Amino acid sequence: MKRVDGHIHTPFCPHGSKDSFHEYIEKAISLQYTHLTFTEHAPLPDGFTDTTPDRDSGMAEDEVSAYFEALDELKDEYKHRIKIKSGLEVDYIEGYEKETADFLTRWGHRLDDSILSVHFLFFQNKWDCLDYSPEVFRSMIENYGSANSVYIHYYRTLLKSIEADLGPFKPNRIGHITLVKKFQKLFPASKPFTNEIGQILKAVAARGLELDYNGAGVIKPHCGESYPPKDIIDRAHSLGIKTVYGSDAHSANAIGQGRDVMKS
Template identity: 55%
Template sequence: MRKDGHIHTPYCPHGTKDSFKEYVENAIFLGFDEISFTEHAPLPVGFLDPTPAKDSGMPANKIETYLHDIEMIKKEYCSQIKINSGLEVDFIEGYEEETREFLTIFGPNLDDAILSVHFLKHDNEYDCMDYSPQVFGEMVKKYGSVEAVYKKYYETVMKSVNADLGHYKPKRIGHITLVHKFQKKFPVLSSFESEINELFITIKRNGYELDYNGAGTAKPLCQEPYPPDWVVDKAIAMGIPLIYGSDAHQKKEMGQGRQFMKI
């Protein structure tokens, strides 16, 4: 079965206004049997989005309409493609309780979900690590080195895997090597293989799966999927499931990177 398990929608504040119908029609054209709409969930209550436009997550007052719209499109295309209601939920260090409360309320309405790290905490301040090369460069200065940013990222991903987010915690870990997004501009010498090994041991123990994300192949400063092949090989060897996701923020990005991938 061909599945795209990571698709954004017109509800994304920093994405396209392509309609649900346009996404679904394109999925059918591309030959997908199943898709998951996984819009960025509203950020936790009390968290201040550090991005300039404050547009990292769906507005909280839109989520019920978002879920309703997916239910409508599910019914319209039920004979042609399987459509899942989902969210991409941010793990934000220090906001675990708020995230757990959110998932307790909305988790029962979800068919699918992804847990991702975009924000890193440093000296009680947060940065959106993947926002831009400029922000990443500022983080390198703040942390002291590129390696220190990577180290903090993998530490935070481990915290997300271990976090108690309740019964409806997402079981798929999003773009696990997202910190590589700007690697062509900010090269790193370490592979962080030991950190990834520890992550995989914990992911395997918890029965979680990985987002096999094609978006990195389209990023000029990355040019590889999240995760790259050598990490994929480790996951496969350990029996950790990988679910392809285009991470499309517009309909034309659906299927991106799929041709380079091993699954």
């Protein structure tokens, strides 16, 4: 039976662990996974300044070739034990669509699979990485006026990412569509944003895209649910949208995280 983890980070992640590729792969094999996609954070687009303190949200572009070469070797080494795909998690940065498309044009021929995610939001001349920390999210609420306003802006930006023209190598899977809920136990919104989610799902379905069914939120102490939760996954399936489990592992031991309480 096919068992997939479609969202895994690597030792190339500047904010993750230095666990080796082999540690990730052997952990996955021990959990009876049959297919893996490594999706390291792609370099942020040219001209964009990372707002995180260490500016470590993505690889440097001069590391990308070595990343793909390492994966090519692993594909061959493990070809009789597990199927490995080369991927990236690409940030959608509003206003940097051309730069992102240019990057994908340079590297898209090396991709077997990829994810498009929103981490950064722009409001009142300020960029924020919304999932970086509770403190950053609190400052966003102060700037935006309410938690609801942050949620609305996130979902609007996510919809723009789905609709954006990023060229022929645009990722086919949309990452953790409810990432804005990472700190929901600290900063709850007052409504479920059913209409906004509905628009997003319709746009995904219309374009034949997939959704990342992400287990990381399950183990985040201030979230406690998958990104997105099961009710949204059910709505996605009713529209014919394919969902792919992703651990979003940043260490080998995180392979499979959340999956025991997720229904896929």
